[in-house]
Amino acid sequence: MKYKAIIFDLFGTLVDSYSVQGYNRLLTDMASALELPIEDFSKLWRNTTYERGTGVFKTTEESIRYIYDMLKVSVNDENIRKCDQIRLETTRKALTPKNGAVDILKRLRGLGYKIGLITNCSAEVPLIWKNTEFSRLFDVEIFSASVGMKKPDPQIYILACGQLGVEPNECLYFGDGDSNELLGASQLGMDAVMIRDPSELDPYRLVEVVWDGRKIENFPEIMDLL
Numbered sequence: 001m002k003y004k005a006i007i008f009d010l011f012g013t014l015v016d017s018y019s020v021q022g023y024n025r026l027l028t029d030m031a032s033a034l035e036l037p038i039e040d041f042s043k044l045w046r047n048t049t050y051e052r053g054t055g056v057f058k059t060t061e062e063s064i065r066y067i068y069d070m071l072k073v074s075v076n077d078e079n080i081r082k083c084d085q086i087r088l089e090t091t092r093k094a095l096t097p098k099n100g101a102v103d104i105l106k107r108l109r110g111l112g113y114k115i116g117l118i119t120n121c122s123a124e125v126p127l128i129w130k131n132t133e134f135s136r137l138f139d140v141e142i143f144s145a146s147v148g149m150k151k152p153d154p155q156i157y158i159l160a161c162g163q164l165g166v167e168p169n170e171c172l173y174f175g176d177g178d179s180n181e182l183l184g185a186s187q188l189g190m191d192a193v194m195i196r197d198p199s200e201l202d203p204y205r206l207v208e209v210v211w212d213g214r215k216i217e218n219f220p221e222i223m224d225l226l
Contacts, residue, residue, distance in 0.1 A: 001111075001113070001226070002226065003171060003172045003226065004113070004114060004164075004166045004170040004171070005113060005114040005116055005139075005161075005164045005166045005171045005172070006108055006113050006114070006115055006172045006173075006222075007115075007117070007118055007157075007164075007171055007174070007190070008105075008115070008116070008117055008175070009117075009118065009151075009173075009176060010119035010121065010125075011094070011119065011120075011121070012176030012196070013175050013176050013195055014098060014101045014105075014117075014134070015094060015095055015096060015097060015101070016096075016203075017176065017178075017200070017203035017204055017205060018203075019201065019203060020202050020203070020204045021202055022204070023204040024042075026086070026090050027041065027042045027045060028042075029086050030045070030083045033079055033082040034068075034076070034079045034080070034083050036068075040071055041067060044066075044067045045063070048063055048067075049206070050150070051063070052145065053122060053145060053150045054144060054145065054148050054149060054150055055123065055144075055146060055147075057122075059084075060083070060084045060088070060122070060123070061080055061084055063122075064080050065080070088124055088127075091124040091128065092128055092131075092132075095125070095128070095129075095132045095134070097132075097134065098219075100219040100220070102137065104219040104220075104222060108222075111226075114164045114165070114166065115137065115138050115139050115140075116139060116140040116160045116163075116171075117140070117141045117142060118157065118160050118181075119142070119143060119144065120144045120150045120178075120179050120181075121143055121144055121145055122145050123145045123146075125145070126141075126143040126146050129141070129143075140160055140163040140164050142156060142159060142160045142163075144156065147159060150179065151179045151181040151184050152180045152183060152185075152187075153184070154184065157173075157184060157185055167189070168185075168188040168189040168190045169189040169190070171185075171190045171191070172191045172193065172225065172226075173185040173186075173190040173192045174192075174193050174195045174222070175194065175195070176194065176196050176203075177194050177205075177209035178205040178209070179206055180207060180209060182194055182209065182211055182213065191214075192213055192214075193214045193215065193225065194209075194211045194213065194214070194216070195216050195217070195218075195221075195222075196215070196217065197217060197218070
């Protein structure tokens with residue numbers, strides 16, 4: 001086989017990205033549960049994306065308590081519990097596989113490829129991962145909040161390769177391109193491919209990447225690259 005392992009991104013790749021409208025609605029609902037001004041809460045929440053994604057804040061509650069502290073507002077434990085449930089339930093819904101995602105993972109595993117996941121995420125994702133349809137479909141799962149680093153840090157790709165028992169140049173990497181993940185993968189020697197549905201509307205991404213490498217639009221096209 002040309003490749004020994006195939007590594008996937010999660011959000012925007014195997015599951016839909018949050019929409020801008022949907023993400024803003026989530027922040028509004030969280031601020032409402034906490035009885036905090038939406039503008040103040042939203043700014044601080046967005047400004048602490050890195051801390052959640054690298055596990056500095058290990059739970060939603062830690063993020064919220066930090067925001068309470070920054071706003072000099074008394075902590076309300078009941079409101080934190082309500083907000084935490086909103087965040088958790090939204091994440092659970094967000095981890096619904098795209099059409100064809102589970103099928104392609106099973107097909108690739110059946111062909112003998114090692115399958116890896118590298119995702120930038122907060123602690124909610126690994127917390128509920130075992131209850132998703134993706135459970136047991138990957139040989140290696142790297143959650144940024146669990147390992148303390150995010151894409152495109154080279155070490156997160158190296159960690160995945162080490163756990164898979166392969167070299168970077170033996171890997172095919174698929175992602176939507178957020179967080180400069182494709183550049184990070186290709187600079188280590190992986191074959192990086194952008195996968196984006198052209199009908200995708202209003203995706204919420206931290207960066208907008210111009211990618212000059214290979215691009216595909218759906219999961220069946222993966223088979224043509226093997």
